[in-house]
Amino acid sequence: MAIIEQLTQDFLRTKKLPHIWCPGCGNGIVTAALVRAIERAEYDQRDVVIVSGIGCSSRAAGYLNFNTLHTTHGRALAFATGLKMARPELKLFVIMGDGDCSAIGGNHFIHAARRNIDLTAIVVNNHIYGMTGGQHSPLTPEGKKATTAPGGTVEREFDLINLARGAGASFGAKGTAAQPRQLEQLITRGSQHKGFSLIEALSPCPIAYGRRNKLGGPVDMLRDMKEKSISVERASKLGEEELAGKTITGVIFDLEAPEYSEEYYRSISKEK
Amino acid sequence: MPETKPVLMQGNVACAEGAINAGVRFYAGYPITPSTEVAERMAARLPDLGGVFIQMEDEIASMAAVIGASIGGMRTLTATSGPGFSLKQENLGYAIMAEIPCVVVNVQRMGPSTGAPTAPAQGDVMQARWGTHGDHPIIAFSPASVYEAYYLTVAAVNLSQKIRQPIVMLLDEVIGHMREKVLIPETGRLMVEKSSDKVPADWKPYDDKGVTPLVPFGFGHYYHVTGLFHDQYGFPTTDPPQVARSLDRIHEKLDKYRDEIVLTNYIGHKEPRVAIVTYGCTVRSARAVVKKAYWQNRKEVGLLSLQTIWPFPEQEIKALAKQADVILVPEMNMGQIVGEIERHVRGEAEVVPVNRYDGEMITPDEISEAVGRWLS
Numbered sequence: 215m216a217i218i219e220q221l222t223q224d225f226l227r228t229k230k231l232p233h234i235w236c237p238g239c240g241n242g243i244v245t246a247a248l249v250r251a252i253e254r255a256e257y258d259q260r261d262v263v264i265v266s267g268i269g270c271s272s273r274a275a276g277y278l279n280f281n282t283l284h285t286t287h288g289r290a291l292a293f294a295t296g297l298k299m300a301r302p303e304l305k306l307f308v309i310m311g312d313g314d315c316s317a318i319g320g321n322h323f324i325h326a327a328r329r330n331i332d333l334t335a336i337v338v339n340n341h342i343y344g345m346t347g348g349q350h351s352p353l354t355p356e357g358k359k360a361t362t363a364p365g366g367t368v369e370r371e372f373d374l375i376n377l378a379r380g381a382g383a384s385f386g387a388k389g390t391a392a393q394p395r396q397l398e399q400l401i402t403r404g405s406q407h408k409g410f411s412l413i414e415a416l417s418p419c420p421i422a423y424g425r426r427n428k429l430g431g432p433v434d435m436l437r438d439m440k441e442k443s444i445s446v447e448r449a450s451k452l453g454e455e456e457l458a459g460k461t462i463t464g465v466i467f468d469l470e471a472p473e474y475s476e477e478y479y480r481s482i483s484k485e486k
Numbered sequence: 487m488p489e490t491k492p493v494l495m496q497g498n499v500a501c502a503e504g505a506i507n508a509g510v511r512f513y514a515g516y517p518i519t520p521s522t523e524v525a526e527r528m529a530a531r532l533p534d535l536g537g538v539f540i541q542m543e544d545e546i547a548s549m550a551a552v553i554g555a556s557i558g559g560m561r562t563l564t565a566t567s568g569p570g571f572s573l574k575q576e577n578l579g580y581a582i583m584a585e586i587p588c589v590v591v592n593v594q595r596m597g598p599s600t601g602a603p604t605a606p607a608q609g610d611v612m613q614a615r616w617g618t619h620g621d622h623p624i625i626a627f628s629p630a631s632v633y634e635a636y637y638l639t640v641a642a643v644n645l646s647q648k649i650r651q652p653i654v655m656l657l658d659e660v661i662g663h664m665r666e667k668v669l670i671p672e673t674g675r676l677m678v679e680k681s682s683d684k685v686p687a688d689w690k691p692y693d694d695k696g697v698t699p700l701v702p703f704g705f706g707h708y709y710h711v712t713g714l715f716h717d718q719y720g721f722p723t724t725d726p727p728q729v730a731r732s733l734d735r736i737h738e739k740l741d742k743y744r745d746e747i748v749l750t751n752y753i754g755h756k757e758p759r760v761a762i763v764t765y766g767c768t769v770r771s772a773r774a775v776v777k778k779a780y781w782q783n784r785k786e787v788g789l790l791s792l793q794t795i796w797p798f799p800e801q802e803i804k805a806l807a808k809q810a811d812v813i814l815v816p817e818m819n820m821g822q823i824v825g826e827i828e829r830h831v832r833g834e835a836e837v838v839p840v841n842r843y844d845g846e847m848i849t850p851d852e853i854s855e856a857v858g859r860w861l862s
């Protein structure tokens with residue numbers, strides 16, 4: 215308990231609280247996991263930078279006591295790329311929402327992954343545009359309702375982890391707000407990995423997503439999330455049929471690949 | 487200023503070299519005609535200087551990366567042309583709001599849309615002013631020679647850093663691709679003040695009292711940067727007095743530093759009856775006219791060339807309108823800056839547009855003819 219309080223003091227801008235999130239929102243859980251992950255990895259507060267896009271989850275940046283950069287919609291990774299190249303020693307955590315990252319920011323996402331630039335991208339996936347009141351995103355599961363898909367969306371959803379892998383990212387993990395300890399560990403591991411690390415964090419949005427899709431209250435949504443999730447280790451022993459409807463959580467891939475900022479600076483020192 | 491080496495240089499390259507001399511060590515961009523030579527020069531030069539060149543996935547990302555690198559403490563530049571300048575607008579507005587220095591070169595091509603990529607035009611004047619949404623201040627320089635492309639870029643980089651305001655270098659295709667002699671000092675001579683992490687204990691990123699230097703990320707000053715209206719520490723606010731204050735402060739700094747920002751040049755008769763006001767490559771044709779009419783024939787003709795087009799040099803225009811009967815405004819567009827001139831002249835002089843928009847330069851003859859009509 216004492217440690218948590220200390221963390222709150224150091225890493226949270228307590229004067230900026232209360233936050234703007236709805237009661238029962240998963241954003242707070244993911245943000246708390248991030249704070250603990252930074253603590254666990256023992257980074258110097260000065261070296262940590264939080265970059266975020268636009269949307270509910272991206273407001274987390276304003277509550278975290280580091281150098282924080284709240285950017286434009288979809289562009290967080292492009293801002294982060296410039297910052298990382300200017301200051302490779304900094305530890306970047308980039309918080310994005312699902313629509314922010316995969317729709318308007320899709321191009322930056324695949325290219326940041328392709329460059330394998332060293333940063334930790336945390337995509338808070340609540341399957342919906344929350345801040346604008348519940349429009350479907352590329353991560354809204356097919357058939358689910360949104361204000362812009364009143365009869366259920368007929369669009370297929372992205373598999374973000376595989377998209378990142380295909381584009382060249384070297385670390386991909388998935389966690390949920392229902393399992394905050396695991397999520398914290400995944401963020402720590404992702405941040406210690408050299409290269410583009412994606413952490414997809416499933417998070418309940420009871421207001422703009424749950425209600426319309428009759429998923430119950432926040433507790434029901436979290437329970438459902440937990441019940442559906444299955445660890446990579448256990449999943450590896452199961453067949454496709456048994457895995458239908460399940461969310462596989464844990465480190466999905468962890469590869470070694472050249473990292474952009476390091477390669478760039480190495481290449482220019484050779485040229486000298 | 488010790489000018490050492492005379493070199494033959496292209497306008498686009500002069501932007502790149504001027505930027506380097508003023509300390510720019512980060513370039514992010516995306517290929518687009520007719521600005522690509524800026525990127526190519528940066529790609530060739532920056533690595534040797536320990537700097538960063540990065541070709542981004544698109545124009546939007548280039549603008550974002552430049553802002554990110556500026557927050558990291560580097561001096562930054564990006565270059566583009568019309569279509570790319572359109573794409574950069576949202577993040578340009580962000581940099582204005584968050585007061586992040588950077589220089590954006592727009593080598594104008596003929597538009598709208600894809601238009602004529604290699605034809606010269608001056609159609610982005612109003613876009614440079616109002617391209618991004620909201621009530622924002624903007625600074626735009628418009629060089630009329632390769633020499634000016636070089637030194638205005640130097641000025642833009644230093645000024646941008648000093649007042650934490652993005653600056654647009656509005657070139658046209660003629661200036662961008664033209665080769666001329668420039669005298670340049672050694673690399674690194676023209677940089678004014680490095681950014682520093684050493685600041686007073688009461689440093690605030692958005693101090694109500696005025697512009698404070700940008701302290702890069704990573705030095706233990708845990709402030710927030712956002713495109714939302716914000717307080718003195720950068721934190722979002724919707725409090726009406728603070729919102730208004732936030733907007734006032736980004737405008738006030740342009741008023742405060744006006745003398746350093748607004749650059750114009752007058753040649754010709756002391757009390758002109760016919761005055762020409764123009765900018766960019768059109769200045770060259772106008773200068774030829776004044777040379778002949780005034781220097782050779784002592785006619786009452788003068789030329790006010792605008793190196794700075796935004797903020798608009800209204801004092802200079804008002805003063806000119808007191809003397810001249812007629813102000814001729816040649817532009818390679820359907821008439822953009824002319825409206826601004828009319829607004830400030832308020833009927834004190836006749837304001838006459840001289841436009842060309844067929845992808846060719848306005849010739850001295852065309853201007854001369856208009857001058858002749860008003861002199862007689």
Ligand code: SF4
Nearest residue numbers: 235236239270344419
């Ligand atoms: S709308 Fe949804 S995501 Fe946004 S704060 Fe409310 S519950 Fe959270």
